[in-house]
Amino acid sequence: LHRIKASGLKLQLCTNETQATRENFVRKLRAMGFDVSVAEVTAPAPAACRLLKERGLRPHLLVHDDLIPEFAEIDKTNPNCVVLGDAAENFTYANLNKAFQLLIGMEKPVLISLGKGRYYKETDGLKLDVGAYMKALEYACDIQAEVVGKPAKRFFESALAELGVPPEQAIMIGDDIVSDVGGAQQCGLRALQVRTGKYRPSDENHPEVKPDAYVNNLAEAVDIILQQL
Numbered sequence: 001l002h003r004i005k006a007s008g009l010k011l012q013l014c015t016n017e018t019q020a021t022r023e024n025f026v027r028k029l030r031a032m033g034f035d036v037s038v039a040e041v042t043a044p045a046p047a048a049c050r051l052l053k054e055r056g057l058r059p060h061l062l063v064h065d066d067l068i069p070e071f072a073e074i075d076k077t078n079p080n081c082v083v084l085g086d087a088a089e090n091f092t093y094a095n096l097n098k099a100f101q102l103l104i105g106m107e108k109p110v111l112i113s114l115g116k117g118r119y120y121k122e123t124d125g126l127k128l129d130v131g132a133y134m135k136a137l138e139y140a141c142d143i144q145a146e147v148v149g150k151p152a153k154r155f156f157e158s159a160l161a162e163l164g165v166p167p168e169q170a171i172m173i174g175d176d177i178v179s180d181v182g183g184a185q186q187c188g189l190r191a192l193q194v195r196t197g198k199y200r201p202s203d204e205n206h207p208e209v210k211p212d213a214y215v216n217n218l219a220e221a222v223d224i225i226l227q228q229l
């Protein structure tokens with residue numbers, strides 16, 4: 001990251017993190033030694049808040065407790081939509097059923113999902129992500145969710161707007177073949193997949209998404225990019 005910044009290139013961290021506010025996310029990264037600011041992070045919750053305000057929507061939140069402060073300025077009385085995030089332990093039957101009951105009782109149900117990842121990786125292994133629960137509610141209510149995190153085009157457009165560059169001048173580096181690579185490419189960016197994190201060898205045989213290149217790690221990706229300047 002220091003090398004990218006020192007080169008004069010603009011940098012934006014695109015995360016589907018929905019278990020913490022951007023402030024806490026950045027605080028964690030800074031504690032690990034990463035020099036990043038909140039302004040350099042594009043995340044789903046702020047994008048969802050903008051959408052809610054634009055459309056006058058009042059959400060019922062099924063999200064992680066630590067994410068709730070991101071919605072502090074949003075009217076949540078008499079909900080007319082459901083916002084779904086990576087709620088982790090809050091993904092109980094009772095909570096999912098409550099979201100289902102609200103949606104099925106709406107004349108025009110609106111389900112907004114802060115991503116549609118299938119799984120992610122933590123130190124103790126792979127974890128089910130929000131996409132699995134999103135699909136359950138879609139199936140039960142016969143609706144289609146609006147996704148505001150990766151791989152949604154709106155998400156990448158938001159990151160590009162923060163950077164102030166057109167898609168053809170940006171490169172996405174990520175470990176998720178669908179959400180990172182596929183989402184970025186659909187928005188007109190080039191995309192590199194790192195063979196770290198949640199990467200699995202089977203990703204290289206994906207029937208639809210083909211990265212512009214594979215790299216072994218972030219450092220190698222930076223080498224390639226800087227060599228082309």
